[in-house]
Amino acid sequence: MIFLTVGTQFPFDRLVKMVDELVASGVIEDEVFAQVGDHAYQPRSFQAVASLDKKAFDEHVHDASALISHAGMGTITMAIDTAKPLLAMPRRKRYGEVVNDHQVAIARQFERLGHLLVAYEPEELAGKVRLLKEFRPTPRQVEPEAVARRIAEFLNGLSASAAP
Amino acid sequence: MTKSQRFKICLAASAGGHLTQLLKVSGCVKGRDVFAVTTSDTVRRTLTGMGEVYVVGECNRDHPLRVLAVLLRCIRIVLRERPAVVISTGAAHGCLLCFLGKITGAKVIWMDSITNVDRISLSGRMVRFIADLFLVQWPELAQRYRGVEYIGSVI
Numbered sequence: 001m002i003f004l005t006v007g008t009q010f011p012f013d014r015l016v017k018m019v020d021e022l023v024a025s026g027v028i029e030d031e032v033f034a035q036v037g038d039h040a041y042q043p044r045s046f047q048a049v050a051s052l053d054k055k056a057f058d059e060h061v062h063d064a065s066a067l068i069s070h071a072g073m074g075t076i077t078m079a080i081d082t083a084k085p086l087l088a089m090p091r092r093k094r095y096g097e098v099v100n101d102h103q104v105a106i107a108r109q110f111e112r113l114g115h116l117l118v119a120y121e122p123e124e125l126a127g128k129v130r131l132l133k134e135f136r137p138t139p140r141q142v143e144p145e146a147v148a149r150r151i152a153e154f155l156n157g158l159s160a161s162a163a164p
Numbered sequence: 165m166t167k168s169q170r171f172k173i174c175l176a177a178s179a180g181g182h183l184t185q186l187l188k189v190s191g192c193v194k195g196r197d198v199f200a201v202t203t204s205d206t207v208r209r210t211l212t213g214m215g216e217v218y219v220v221g222e223c224n225r226d227h228p229l230r231v232l233a234v235l236l237r238c239i240r241i242v243l244r245e246r247p248a249v250v251i252s253t254g255a256a257h258g259c260l261l262c263f264l265g266k267i268t269g270a271k272v273i274w275m276d277s278i279t280n281v282d283r284i285s286l287s288g289r290m291v292r293f294i295a296d297l298f299l300v301q302w303p304e305l306a307q308r309y310r311g312v313e314y315i316g317s318v319i
Contacts, residue, residue, distance in 0.1 A: 073181050073279050077319050099226075105281040109302070143316025144188040147299060150315045151192035151251065151273060154297045158249065158271055159171050 002132075003064035004034035005075060008051045011040035012070050012097055015089050018125050019068060020045050027126045033060060066132045070097075071107035076116060085135040086116040087128050114138035172197050174247035174265060175214055176258040178222070179204035181319075182277055183211075186253045188318040189275065190214065199245055201238070203257055216245075223256050225286070235260050242268055252291075253277055259287035266294045275299040278319050284309060 004019055006012035016036050022028045023045035032046035035057065042048060052060065061067065061082055069075040071090040079086035088110075090103035107118040115137050119125040173193050177186040179202055187210070199216040202208075203223075211217045220237040223230040234257050242264045250265035251273040252258030262272045276288040278301045284292065292298055298312050306314035 073277075073319075074184075102279055102281075106279055109281040141316075142319060144318040145191070147275070147315045147318050148189040148192040150299070150313070151189060151275075151297070154273065155173070155192065155196070155249065 001031045001033055001060075001064050002028065002066050002068060003060045004032055004036075004046075004048075004068045005057075005060075006034075006036060006040075006070050007072055007075070008035065008037045010091075010097065011037045012091060013041035014095060014097065014122075015068070015070065016041050016043055016048070018122055019043070022126055022129060028129055030065065033064075035060075066135075068129075068132075071103040071110075071118070073106060076106070076110055080115050080137065080140045083137060083139070085132050085137055087119060087125075087132050087135075088116050089119045089125065113140070115140055171248045172199065172245055174198075174242075174245065174250045174261060174270070175200045176250060176252040176261045177202060178255045178257065179207040181279065182253045182255055182258070183207055185275065185277060185318050186251070193251070199247075201241060201257065201261060220257050225256065231256065231260075238264055249273060251275075254285055254287045256287055259291055262291045262294065271296040273297045273299075275318070276301065276305070278302075278317055280305070284312070 006015060020043040023032055034048035035052050036048045038050050064084060066085045067079050068087045071088040088107050090107045091097035093101050110116050111118045117128050117131055117135055119128045173196055175186060175198055177183040183202060198214055200211045200214040201218045201220060203221060205219050208217055218241050220234045223234040238257060238260045247265055247270050249271045250262050252262055253275050254277055266272055272295045274288055274291045274295045276284050281302060284305060300306055300312050300314050301317035303314045306312050
């Protein structure tokens with residue numbers, strides 16, 4: 001099953017419609033399930049719901065063989081954390097899908113690091129979907145503890161000098 | 165007055181990704197006297213254990229009146245709590261709190277969000293001039309901006 005999720009805050013009908021067409025035309029053969037948000041385009045070729053609670057969402061991620069989504073940071077980190085192959089399409093300002101094109105920059109950076117596949121333009125989607133099955137995302141190195149230590153050191157320096 | 169009461173730390177992060185990233189490093193304030201300022205009531209529970217939680221509402225530069233309302237709420241919070249340090253990941257209200265903190269003598273720590281890949285956020289670019297510790301999550305940004313540190317990414 002491919003899980004298509006575009007967040008619940010704003011619709012991303014452009015992507016949902018494209019995936020709908022790819023399923024209808026047989027380019028996507030897998031079953032697709034989607035979370036599309038409120039007042040969104042309803043696909044004809046697969047099942048979609050407005051929103052899922054956290055538990056149901058996590059279950060769908062767990063069951064999915066691959067994910068398709070916008071290039072939102074929440075979805076990207078979730079895909080990396082669960083080691084799921086993700087095909088992301090950035091929301092674009094020119095279609096009124098987002099206030100600026102930061103998702104393009106995020107997508108480019110994480111694509112460069114091998115964490116996900118990206119379709120920047122609609123015509124790339126079909127080709128990238130075919131690569132998704134074989135795609136193995138590069139695990140990501142994060143160092144929250146090291147960053148926290150740096151801040152803690154800084155605070156220790158301050159509170160030591162503030163002590164009587 | 166105990167020592168901890170005189171060394172209050174303000175944690176400022178908007179609901180969503182900014183807060184997620186701040187919570188990833190929240191171990192840095194373990195055992196310290198903290199309070200939190202966020203933008204939505206929906207994340208109040210996420211901040212359990214982070215001391216008093218203030219919710220000031222969302223604002224951005226496209227809505228100047230809302231910025232003003234948030235600014236007034238932040239002024240009241242800073243005057244009441246008198247933080248010794250403000251730690252923020254953004255967004256706009258975090259930027260306001262950093263400046264208000266600085267004016268009232270606090271040290272300012274900014275950690276720019278992971279989503280700022282090519283350049284530092286607008287809020288971050290302003291806070292950079294007053295920050296005492298400025299962290300970014302991409303090595304390229306530390307090379308591009310002076311006075312900016314890259315230790316690693318938190319997410």
